[in-house]
Amino acid sequence: MVTVENLTFAFQKNEPLFTGLDMRLEPGNTYGLFGLNGAGKTTLLNQLSGMLFPHKGSCNVLGENVKKRLPETMSEIYILPEQFDLPKMNADKYVELHAPFYPRFDHTYLSEILNEFQVNRQKNLTELSYGQRKKFLIAFALSTNSKVVLMDEPTNGLDIPSKSQFRKIMAASDQSNRCFLISTHQVRDLDSIIDHIIVLNNGKIIFHQSIIDISTTLSFEKLSDDSDKIALYSEDVFGGKAAIISKNISSKETQIDLELLFNGIIQKQELINNQFKS
């Protein structure tokens, strides 16, 4: 559905952000895109939405190069940026002006999400709080029924109940033919909705695995200081160590600790990746 081939891009000549980046995203999946500050997550989303052009290589959505920004392709992509300004009009007017560009736009679904989020449709969008505006745009993004939805820090600015609502809405949305790519720093906000993890570092994808593969390969345990288990990566926590351990037959099923996994990938990239090779 989404193919990135040999993507090379730099904002400044001698400081390449991506050099030969490759990536494939399949329908029916929700991908979590993680990376340190400045890793290029937002830039990658901008490349995938045709807002930035690669210097070399290509980004294809449904077999078409997004650089061309063809209406057929763009109607299947929706990007929710982290920072955005909306025009001075109410939600209904915004929807009236923008929804007709998306052939499968679902007005009923939009109303349901806006009601769930308690967004006032009559109020001017510029008068809404940042969180309210974000909730409106999340609702709009999901209602477009575009096949590729790119979200940059969607939970940033949302209050705690809204984050739960967001997870609930995402979990309930029909994802069978759609692909979500969600970039975030707040890994705990999204651990229940993503089914693939992509880690971007130094312009490369250093980790790309499904949650199923992660949970069958790695175990996330709290070890006491005198434990004889060998950790692939560990962090000191209150009363012991939070550790990533290579899973064996006797290992018990554990909940994936995304934050620990992310830190482990950044610190011990090769060691963690090697676990998935066998």
Next chain:
Amino acid sequence: MSATNVNNQFSITRFLLVLKRYIALNQKTWLIGFLCVAGFLLAIAVLPTITSMFSVDRPGFVAIRGLTLSLYTLGGLILTSMIFSEVHSSTKAFQFLTLPSTTLEKLSAAWFSGTVVYTFVSIISIVVLSVLIELVKGINTGHWTPFNVFNPLSADVLSTVLGFFFYQSIFLLGAVYFKKNNFIKTLLVIILFVLGTLFFLNIGLLIFGLSQNQEFFVNFQLDAQQWFTPLKYIIGIGLTLFFLLLSYLKLKNKQVA
């Protein structure tokens, strides 16, 4: 308007949707601009009339007719300069750049709103304004001059509109090209271009020794040449299309700021 059938060719339905979007986004700026200009013109035309400063012989609207046409051109160029402001904002550009519509639809809708729609609204406004001014003048002076009401089909109006369409294409390019202060920057480029052309023309005349040749200038009356008027229109249309093409290419390759 219903959802579009998505194809990659130019679509009239999408063109109208993009046009509607431009008008909705810019309607407040337009309205404020029109009200300010109309208020100003009304004030300078009507105030002397009601304070008896206007003589009966001096027609009401005719006194500001030239100024009105100049303001029509100036206002249109300023509004055109602002039409792509969202493209240059990193927080607004996503709505324009990812809008499922072709570049040609986006550009032609911007051009259409800045020329045809703007001219239509302006002319209607000027007609209404002239009727108002003539009415106030008639009431205050008892001297009615209905033939002084603005006639949009007169030759000088058509010539002004054509001139505006030409300059509008330059300012449309400026609107895509420059990130900030588009109007001033485009105006500056035009001034520098004209000055540069005049400079090099003079250098050329000096080189060929024509600058002191009075006979050359007497014989070289462009306006008197038969071919001049059609050539002027051909060059004007050609340059307008050229600036629109440049705007299209620039917009097609526009990336987020």
